[in-house]
Amino acid sequence: MTDTTDTADASRTDQWETVVGLEVHVELATVTKLFCACPNLFGAEPNTNICPVCLGLPGSLPVLNERVVEFALRVGEAFHFDVPERSIFHRKNYFYPDMPKDFQTTQYDEPICLAGWLDVDGVRVGITRAHLEEDTGKSVHLGGGGRIHDASHSLVDYNRAGVPLMEIVSEPDMRSSEQARRYVEELRATLLAIGVSDVKMEEGSLRVDANISVRHYGDEFGTRAEIKNVNSLRSLARAIDYEHDRQIEMLERGERVKQETRHWDEEAGCTRPGRSKEEPDDYRYFPEPDLVPIAPSAELRAHVRASMPELPAAQRTRLIDEWGINDHEAGVLLSTPGLAEYAETAVVALDGGGTPKDVVNWATNDVLSYVNETGLSPALLAPEMLAELVRLVGDGTISRNQARDVLAESLREEKWPKAIVSERGLAQVSDEGALGAAVDDVLAQNADAVEEWRSGDDKVKKKKRGFLMGECMKALKGQGNPQLLNRLLDERLARG
Template structure:
């Protein structure tokens, strides 16, 4: 069921992002995903008595970078203890920021032209990770739980938006743009599948123009797809409830991806009283102007600006070309693409090769220079390499490095340059005089026949466009 026309969905998002530091927030244990359980732990992150936290300066740098990118006010801040009992939090409190967060206010502009306000972006530490055994695998019905504290104490920034989002699609756009910013600032790798970016959605519905409705907080959104589906489900649920004369209860709800629905986790009456108080083991954080300037100087262009710069090189782009542009921005291939464009390579071709070929092997980008990328595409564009050959050369460059021309030669691709191809085309024409006559009389379909013949003779190494150029020249 969708909402009636005069109704609207109102969403505010809380995005938790793990910061890409070498070490945890308050101790020197490694901050790295995927290690053997409990091999990155020490007395501080295990909450053993007598241990003392010392703040990681890099976590502060990255939090400030996020604040600058979101146009927040970066001010003096303090740390608090948020008290609760749960096995993944061994100290029985989480160190977080409460009334004085490092970043307050700000906004994020989305590609659709809308603006979403930011209420705050504060520092806090992550919890450990529980696995629940027995029963259905879900928490309810588990016999016991196993806890890994490698993640305990990993630095996080929680970014809280205003209730400005009006649809699940806009929520998706916001999360996606924010993810791009987190990657661009170097604060996060944005990997939702590894849990380094996690989202909670506050969802309510109302008649347009009326005050905000009662909201429900939806948790367990592990992908942008889940986010969008969960908001749609939750808004419909609330609307149906109200429509049937019911009242929405403020509560926390759990999204079940398999069932495609949300269910009550706990109601407001059961809500925890966290008894926040100042963390006595940490002092005030007071970023001065010089510190702020140092961070500002390290910030590159944000995705919106980079997207606009690349977009300007495309004329009437197709949806596929815009998708390629998004991948280029997401993976930071700007320099490759701009380098190729500067070498007169077609922008759409450069983006397509970056989004399709470079994206398959991002771990080996160091092997591929911007010049080698541009050279390969120039060779493709001039017909020295077919599309398939150019892709092979790029993958080879990524895997082993080297020069495009050397690779093309070693694979025998360069034999097909101009003269050789011209000879082959002439031979094929001579062998098929009838087809050639019909082609010259205007039967364009026969171009495909000749391309096929040339491909057959050259074992697929000819460039289709170059063959057509040769045919046209002789027509």
């Protein structure tokens, strides 16, 4: 690599600062939709979870799902929002086939959550607002290239219409793609912990739009581009980096950045301008006359405050302090819903038969792989079984290697590790007499190898010792306590 590019890049990074603000749309995990009693479910047969209300049939009227207000209050607590006495819904008017009423019922200038924040790795990111709105249906364009302009016809699935969404709008407080990624991670972990959403980007239950601009350090904010269609944390970081480069190149060429909506193209690794409209949209917002203001009662506020769980940031600090695990391990534990709770219960069940670190090791490796493979929630697993496994390793009953198999079976078959150990006859031989006799037999039967060990250099010594150890294990059908066996073998070899 030549120096010129590096230098140019370095000077560029020196001069330019990226400014990122994020709009995060979160599907709220209520049982029913925002304004009707239809199930709020992902992946049902098209147009099966619909009714006159979410289809916007003439004469139908919305009724606010009270659970949604409770969820919004939880969000309010978690991100230190001000939740006003009264907030209202507006209508956002525009025509689109997947929007049953041809207006979206959404909050506008009187949202339910105002002025909150979230600390991300020591940096406080301001959150301007969080508001409630309904989701639209989903269009499928058939024939042609799958896009609306060349489709022969289109189908609409209204199952998603009326699903409750919360839009969480940050201040332009982030300065790098990494920081933006971390913000979303923290936001997700918190939303997950307070139980308001399953925050699955791949299923669209969490969607991110990024507002990106660049400026010289100390300057006013530059013109921003809004990037849509960012479907993973990785794409978010890539899209921000791409925009950063694109905008700086334009500015350095003396061009101006256009304020526009751009779409992230994952395959091409670039953003492209969206369809430009001849006229700017005029959504003709006005207060929704079919709904009354949201005015959470003092009782509901108190209930929510009292029932708030420990938030991930606090939980992370506590686990690091109490368990002596590192930041990364804590991060892994907290990024899978239910895994930290699973580990916490297992630690309690250890009853002194192992350390929390042992539990975390198993939880973040074998248990996590199992959870990822099967899609099961850790909440469905029995942490007491893991605790028993850790105890079995701790007291020398089985080796770590054996434990892996035992745990796999325990998870799969929901069986207690002790039962598996006794069924498989896995218990380690830890009796010195029995082990010593076995070692003596092996040494007697392999006098050649012993001789080679004695006269060989370090390399040979290592090899022959390994061979003899293997023979000992074989003789013990793999059930010899390895620590003990190692010691006995070394003692006998040294003795000659």
